[in-house]
Amino acid sequence: MKFSRVILANLFRKKVRLLLTIGSFAVALFLFAFLAVVKDAFGRGADVAGADRLVIINRTSIINPIPLSYRDKILRIPGVKVITHNNWFGGVYQDEKNFFPQFVIDPENQRQVFPELIVPDDQWAAFVKDRQGAIVGKRTAERFHWKIGDRIPIKSTITGNDAWEFNIDGIYHGKRPQDDETQFWFQWDYFEERVPERFKGNIGWYVLRVDNPDESPRIAKAIDNEFANSPYETKTETESAFAAGWVKQFGNIQFLILTIGAVVFFTLLLVTGNTMAISVRERTAELAVFKAIGYSDRTVLFFVLAESLVIALIGGVLGLLLAMGVVPFMSKALSGMLPNLILSPVLLVMGLLTALAVGIISGLLPGIGAMRMRVVNALRRV
Amino acid sequence: MAIPLIYNVRSVRARWTSTIVAVLGIAGTVGVFVAMLSLARGFKATLVASGSRDNALIMRAGSPSEMMGGITLDSIKVIADKPGIARDANGPLVTQDVVGVFPFPLISTGTDANVQVRGVSPNVLEIRKFAKIVEGRMFNSGVSELIVGKNATHTYQGLTLDNKVNFSGGKWTVVGIFDAGGSAFDSEVWCDSHVLAEILKRPNNIFQSATVHLTSPDAFQTLKDAITSDPTLNVDVIREVDYYAKQSRTMTTMITVLGGLVAGIMAIGAVFGALNTMYSAVSERGREIATMRAVGFTGSAVVFSFLVEALLIALVGGLLGCFAVLPLNGLTTSTMNFQTFSNLAFAFKITPELLAKGVFFALVMGIVGGLLPAIRAAAQPVASALRSL
Numbered sequence: 001m002k003f004s005r006v007i008l009a010n011l012f013r014k015k016v017r018l019l020l021t022i023g024s025f026a027v028a029l030f031l032f033a034f035l036a037v038v039k040d041a042f043g044r045g046a047d048v049a050g051a052d053r054l055v056i057i058n059r060t061s062i063i064n065p066i067p068l069s070y071r072d073k074i075l076r077i078p079g080v081k082v083i084t085h086n087n088w089f090g091g092v093y094q095d096e097k098n099f100f101p102q103f104v105i106d107p108e109n110q111r112q113v114f115p116e117l118i119v120p121d122d123q124w125a126a127f128v129k130d131r132q133g134a135i136v137g138k139r140t141a142e143r144f145h146w147k148i149g150d151r152i153p154i155k156s157t158i159t160g161n162d163a164w165e166f167n168i169d170g171i172y173h174g175k176r177p178q179d180d181e182t183q184f185w186f187q188w189d190y191f192e193e194r195v196p197e198r199f200k201g202n203i204g205w206y207v208l209r210v211d212n213p214d215e216s217p218r219i220a221k222a223i224d225n226e227f228a229n230s231p232y233e234t235k236t237e238t239e240s241a242f243a244a245g246w247v248k249q250f251g252n253i254q255f256l257i258l259t260i261g262a263v264v265f266f267t268l269l270l271v272t273g274n275t276m277a278i279s280v281r282e283r284t285a286e287l288a289v290f291k292a293i294g295y296s297d298r299t300v301l302f303f304v305l306a307e308s309l310v311i312a313l314i315g316g317v318l319g320l321l322l323a324m325g326v327v328p329f330m331s332k333a334l335s336g337m338l339p340n341l342i343l344s345p346v347l348l349v350m351g352l353l354t355a356l357a358v359g360i361i362s363g364l365l366p367g368i369g370a371m372r373m374r375v376v377n378a379l380r381r382v
Numbered sequence: 383m384a385i386p387l388i389y390n391v392r393s394v395r396a397r398w399t400s401t402i403v404a405v406l407g408i409a410g411t412v413g414v415f416v417a418m419l420s421l422a423r424g425f426k427a428t429l430v431a432s433g434s435r436d437n438a439l440i441m442r443a444g445s446p447s448e449m450m451g452g453i454t455l456d457s458i459k460v461i462a463d464k465p466g467i468a469r470d471a472n473g474p475l476v477t478q479d480v481v482g483v484f485p486f487p488l489i490s491t492g493t494d495a496n497v498q499v500r501g502v503s504p505n506v507l508e509i510r511k512f513a514k515i516v517e518g519r520m521f522n523s524g525v526s527e528l529i530v531g532k533n534a535t536h537t538y539q540g541l542t543l544d545n546k547v548n549f550s551g552g553k554w555t556v557v558g559i560f561d562a563g564g565s566a567f568d569s570e571v572w573c574d575s576h577v578l579a580e581i582l583k584r585p586n587n588i589f590q591s592a593t594v595h596l597t598s599p600d601a602f603q604t605l606k607d608a609i610t611s612d613p614t615l616n617v618d619v620i621r622e623v624d625y626y627a628k629q630s631r632t633m634t635t636m637i638t639v640l641g642g643l644v645a646g647i648m649a650i651g652a653v654f655g656a657l658n659t660m661y662s663a664v665s666e667r668g669r670e671i672a673t674m675r676a677v678g679f680t681g682s683a684v685v686f687s688f689l690v691e692a693l694l695i696a697l698v699g700g701l702l703g704c705f706a707v708l709p710l711n712g713l714t715t716s717t718m719n720f721q722t723f724s725n726l727a728f729a730f731k732i733t734p735e736l737l738a739k740g741v742f743f744a745l746v747m748g749i750v751g752g753l754l755p756a757i758r759a760a761a762q763p764v765a766s767a768l769r770s771l
Contacts, residue, residue, distance in 0.1 A: 016661060020654045027651035031644065038640065060550040061484045062496065063449065064582070096446050099632070157445050198585070231583065233551075245493050256421075256715075260414055264648055267410030271655030274403035278662045338636070 003299075007306050014279070018311070021275045025315020025355060026322060028268035032261065032351050033323035034330075037341045039257040043247055044178060044339045049240035052081075052213045053113065054220055056206040057242075059233035065202030066232050073226055074206065079219045083208035084109035087191060091154040091164065093144070100140045102154065102184040104191040104204075113207050116175040117183075123148065123170030131190050134166040137181035138173045139340065143332070146171075154184075158195055177342045207239070265354075273362035276308050280366035287370045288378030297371040304367035305360065312359025313352075320351050385679055385687040390694060393667070400659045401695060404751075407655040408699025408744050411648045413707045416732065416740040418641025420710065422634045424731035425717075429630035432565035433623030434512060435599040440592045440609070443616045447629065448481050451590040457615055458592045464612075466605035468595045470508060475595035477503040477510070480575045482582055483724050484549045486538040495716075497538060498724035499528075499549075500567075501575030509595040513567060518543050518558030523574050526581070529558035531568040533727035537716060541571065552581040566626065569716070569727045593622060633717070649747055656751025660692055664759040671759050672767035681760035688759050692752020693745060700744025704737045 011018055056074070058064035065087075074083055087104035107128045111119065119127075119135055127133040136146060146152065146168050153163035166186055174181050192200050210219050220236035227234045237245075280287070287300050324343055331341040394401050433439075440461060441451040455478070461467075462474040469475060480501035485494035504523040507513055521527035530541045540547045545556050554573070562568045579586050596602055606619045664671070671684060711732040716725050 014661075014665075017658055020658045020661075024651050024654045024658075027647055027654065031647050031651075034647070035644070060582070061482055063483050090446075092444075092446060096628075097632075155444060260417070260644060263410050263414055264644070264651075267407050267648070268651050268655075270403045271407045271651065271658070274400050274655070275658045275662075278400060278658075282662075282666075334636070334639075 003303065003306070007303060007310065010283075010303065010307055011310060017275065017279065021272055021311050022315040022318065024268055024272050024275070025312055025358075026319035028265060028272075028358075029316045029319025029351050029355050030323050030326075031264050031268075031319075032354065033320055033343060033347060034327070035257050035261045035264070036347050036351075037323075037327055037330075037343055038338070039254050039261075040344075040347075041338045041341050042254055042257070049238070049243050050114075050116070050209070051238075051240075052209050052211075052216070053239040054208050054210060054216060054223075054236050055239050055242040056208070056223060056234050056236045058205075059224075059235040062205075064232070065199075065204060066206065066234060068201050068203050070227065070232075070234070071206070074208065074223055077219060077222050077226065079210050079212065079215045081209045081211050082109055082112045083206055084113040085188070085203040085206050087188075087204040089154075089186075089191070090157050092157065093152065093154050098144070100137075100143075100182050100184055102186070104188050105185045106188050110185065113209055116179055117172045118175060119170045119172045127169035127187075130167055130169055131187060132165055132167050133169040133187060135170040135172055135185045136168055137183045138171055139181040140184060141168070141171045156194075158199065164190075164194065177344075178340065180339060182339075265358075269358050269362065272311075272358065273365065276304075276311075276362045277366040279307075280304055280370055284370070284373065284378050288373065288375045292375050292379065301367045301371040304370055305363045308363025308367075309356065309359045312355045312362075316352050316355025316359075319355075320348055323351075324348075385674065385683050387690065390687060390691040393663070393670075394691060394694060397663065397666070400662065404656050404659040404695050405699040405702060407652040408696050408747055409703035409706060411645060411652040411747065412700045412703030412740045412744050414648055415641070415645035415743055416704055416736055417707045417710060417730070418637060418645060419736055419739070420707070420730045420732045422637035422641060423733065423736065424729045425637065426627075426630045426634045427731050428564060428726065428728035429566050429626040430623060431512075431563060432567055432626040433621065434510070435621065435623055436596045436601075437509065437622035438594050438596060438602055438605055439620050439622045439625045440594065440617050441590070441620075443618050445618070448479070448591045449483075451481075453478075453589050453592060453617060455587040455589070457617060458589065460612070460615060461592065461594070461609060461617070464605055464608040466596055466601035466608065468597045470505075472505065475505065475509050476592055477506045478575060478589040478592045480578045480582070480584065481590045482550065482578060486541065486547075486549070488725075489537060489539050492539075495538070495725040497534060497541075497571055498569065499571045499573065499578065501578030502572050503575060506572065509593055510562070510567065511595075512565065513560050513562040515558045516561045518556075521557055521573055524577065526552050526554045526573065526577050527557045528554045528571050528573045529560050530556055531570050531572075532559055532561045533568040533714065533716075534571055535559055537569070537725070537727055550578075550581050552577075564729070566629075566726055569725060645743075649743070653747050653751045656692065656695065656747060657755065659695070660688065660752050660755035661758070663691070664688070664755045667759075668762060668767045671762060672764045675760075675764045676768065684760040685756040688756030689749065689752045692756070693748040696744045696748025696751070697741070699747075700741040703744065704740045708732060 056066065058066050068085065071083060071085065074080060084106045089102035089104055091102050111124065123135070127135050134152065148168055148171065150168045152166045152168060154166060155163050172181070210216055216238050223236045224234055290300055291297070327341050327343045334341070440453065441448060442453050445451040458476065458478050462476045467474045467476065482499045483496045484499050486497045487493065488495045507520065515529065516532065521529050535541050541556060543556055543559055547554050547556065560572070575589065576586060594605070596605065602621055609615055609617060609619050674684060675681070710730040712729050714727050714729045716727040
């Protein structure tokens with residue numbers, strides 16, 4: 001790089017401006033990463049869904065129950081490998097602000113249906129033996145500083161205002177970063193024992209795994225047909241369809257974030273583009289001198305472009321590094337409101353490419369101007 | 383003596399490209415800021431408007447929301463005789479509600495969304511006085527007829543006047559459309575509570591909540607005291623407005639935190655832009671400034687003049703940003719209300735106060751972005767600046 005000294009000298013000509021421009025890039029890329037991560041969190045669901053999992057809910061309404069007695073009938077349908085059932089508990093830990101999902105689970109099959117949520121075997125064994133036992137996701141455990149052996153009171157909203165006591169027997173973690181690590185599981189037997197008569201024998205939803213995912217539509221249909229015209233008709237969907245439907249209910253939030261992102265990016269592009277243009281304009285005479293002493297038009301364009309690319313690269317990397325540092329904190333702070341925020345490598349690469357694209361565009365306009373100008377006019381200009 | 387304002391106006395015009403960019407930078411920031419706040423405000427306004435100060439909501443003790451409630455008919459009868467509750471010719475003004483959530487396809491995407499269906503007493507319009515039938519008529523008691531909120535009728539397929547819909551194993555006819563004044567009830571569907579309980583196979587003596595109309599807003603305490611001092615009752619009494627305000631908290635906090643964060647970071651970017659513009663303005667005008675100093679303007683006059691210029695740019699940017707997002711006002715969008723798992727329509731709400739905040743925000747950016755360059759402008763030594771090219 002024989003021109004590197006020229007480029008460096010040009011870069012450091014105005015240090016304040018250099019810092020500010022790099023700063024603008026860093027801010028833009030930080031916001032890019034941040035918004036992308038939040039948008040991703042709102043759209044989460046479809047990508048955590050197991051390909052071979054089906055969800056069965058009450059056809060009438062998601063808040064209506066399904067009898068536990070359906071389980072054996074469902075298991076008889078060919079292609080069904082294993083099935084588990086869950087209830088929504090909706091209890092309150094200390095204050096309503098401290099929301100996290102609590103599921104009543106079937107200890108026998110939960111782990112087979114959700115193999116990606118990993119509980120150490122000894123912890124699981126303790127849980128199965130303990131009627132008041134609970135397994136909690138890593139994120140929730142960290143949020144409330146719970147350790148194994150802690151006794152946790154949760155106010156039930158089903159049985160009045162009484163507190164149910166649970167022993168934390170285990171902490172699960174997800175195999176993949178996007179897995180939900182906020183759930184709180186406890187035993188169906190304990191639940192059924194304490195709830196009023198009308199809740200007994202009724203579960204919230206079933207989740208099952210099939211032998212062959214290609215067979216899913218047929219199996220879903222067979223299940224729904226089995227219970228058609230019964231008092232509790234079912235609606236069976238693949239887990240990803242279920243999750244996608246759930247996500248759609250959030251409405252236009254993803255679109256909103258995209259719009260904001262576009263506005264932010266456009267604005268910052270303008271700001272940085274303008275700075276580049278100013279700095280080239282100030283140096284018109286100098287560039288003319290380069291051309292006058294024999295440097296080609298292309299080399300002059302290269303000077304300008306290289307400068308803006310270096311700024312974009314440094315700013316972009318800084319912004320993304322900042323995002324990498326901040327996102328885990330945000331994820332903790334928003335725990336209970338949003339799913340885990342994940343900054344994926346794909347996003348980082350996309351961010352960097354965008355930064356470079358902005359760098360090229362904002363360098364190209366003044367650069368082409370510099371390339372095309374006539375030396376005589378440029379030298380004459382003050 | 384101050385430097386005339388016309389100098390700033392002219393110099394802004396002379397460097398119009400960078401001025402426009404700085405203006406747009408600030409406008410974008412202010413626009414995002416106002417839009418996010420108006421979204422949070424609209425969500426809150428919808429839920430807060432859903433309550434009335436002279437209504438009280440009664441649920442089983444400890445229920446965080448109606449969904450989780452459960453209150454027996456016997457308790458409701460006891461409560462209805464308590465002091466503070468308004469009465470008409472037919473007795474106390476109480477509606478006992480059964481609440482269900484049912485999937486209906488969204489018109490926009492064709493996919494199902496959860497709609498809150500509320501079984502109410504036939505005299506509900508006497509209690510929720512802000513709700514009015516705008517088309518068709520009220521449902522008749524004892525039959526499966528629906529009245530639909532004005533947002534629900536525009537959001538979901540099939541919920542139009544005189545249409546027949548099936549859900550929860552019942553066949554229903556839409557007989558009326560009601561307007562609940564932009565509140566959360568506008569996203570709901572109402573019917574007779576006894577019919578709904580029967581179709582849902584729920585016991586006919588258990589309701590999710592009861593809402594009473596008070597003789598006056600001040601009667602709330604009387605009623606609350608009477609209920610809490612009655613040992614046979616295990617219920618919570620909450621003013622209807624407070625109940626809905628509480629429901630809006632999670633979502634409003636989330637939008638405000640996220641929006642504030644985005645606008646804050648963006649402001650840093652915009653300030654960088656403004657600083658850059660003003661610094662280049664200063665360096666391009668080195669000779670001009672020196673001339674002004676030479677003819678007798680003081681350093682503070684120069685600082686002041688440059689600040690005015692930055693503020694001018696910021697003001698235009700702020701106004702532009704506010705102006706650009708103004709069409710959002712009243713635009714309806716919908717999202718999930720976490721407390722009820724049902725869909726809720728709400729509108730962006732841009733108030734004059736928000737706009738004022740936006741412009742103020744812009745001016746702050748102007749000061750931050752203009753102060754340092756202004757000081758540098760004044761600090762330049764006159765002689766050498768005059769000599770330089």
